[in-house]
Amino acid sequence: MNVQYTQNNPKVISIFETTLRLIKDHGFHGTAxxxxxxxxxxxxxxxxxxxxxKDDLIVSLFQYCGDALNESIFESIHEELTYKETFFHIWKGFVKFYRENVEMFSFFEQFYSSPYYKVNSYETNESISGQSSILKFLTEGIQRGELKNTNVEVLACIFFGTAVSAIKGVKHNKLKSNESIEDVVKIIWDGVKNK
Structure with a gap:
């Protein structure tokens, strides 16, 4: 499968965006x-x-969404930021992206719970959805002594799990402001930083 959606092929982008909307409303199986x-x-x-x-479309759509997430989060990181500031930026960027891209959030939620993820788990973990970049960032934090010296997958669970929970909290009006999001990321940082 060699789709050059990165060249902004309007037909492919239209197919992806339409598929996202339909999957949000009808799920994978209900989207013909x-x-x-x-x-x-x-x-x-x-x-x-x-x-x-359809399987190729779904997996390619996953990569498209992951690339969009990765670009959104990492494109505005400045070298002069400290590790802690970058941690906050990435985590809040993750939350912000999904708050602004509800259809992609819904798609990822369904994808990770589907056979598509199980069949393609090596590829999706290695190169798709920004996870690889975030895992590298967390690994770097351990190596530099910024984060607790623990299994990076444990840190990734905390990082991704709390972000997804915060997104759902905002969606269901349990977290009502950006101050609440800031409080959440401060608590996460206090729990994972190397003291």
Whole structure:
């Protein structure tokens, strides 16, 4: 599968955006290729030109969303930030991205709970969704003595788990302000920093 969506192919982007909306409303199984074609205003053959199967479309969409997340979080990091400031920036960027991209958040939630993730777990963990960059960042923090010397996967669970919980808290009005988000990331930092 070699889709050059990074070159801003309008048809592929339209297919991806339409698929995201439909999956949010109907789930993976309730989203037919014919409905994607209809709503994206492209011929069904156009979809199959880029994606040989629905499975290929879903996995490519996962990569597209992951690349968007990664770019959003890491594009504005400045070298002059301390490790702690960068930690806060990345975590808050993760939360902000999903608050602003509800369809992608819904898609990721479904993807990680689906057979798509299990079948493609090596690829998705290694190169997709910004996780690789965040794992490298957390590993660097351990090596530099900024974070507790523990398994990086433990830190990743805390990092991602609290971010997802905060996103849901905002969605359900349990966290009502940016101050609450700031309080959450301060508590996380206090728990993972090397004292």
């Amino acid at each position: 290729m014919s409905k994607i074609a209809q709503d994206a205003d492209v011929a069904i053959g156009t979809i199959y030109h880029y994606f040989p199967s």
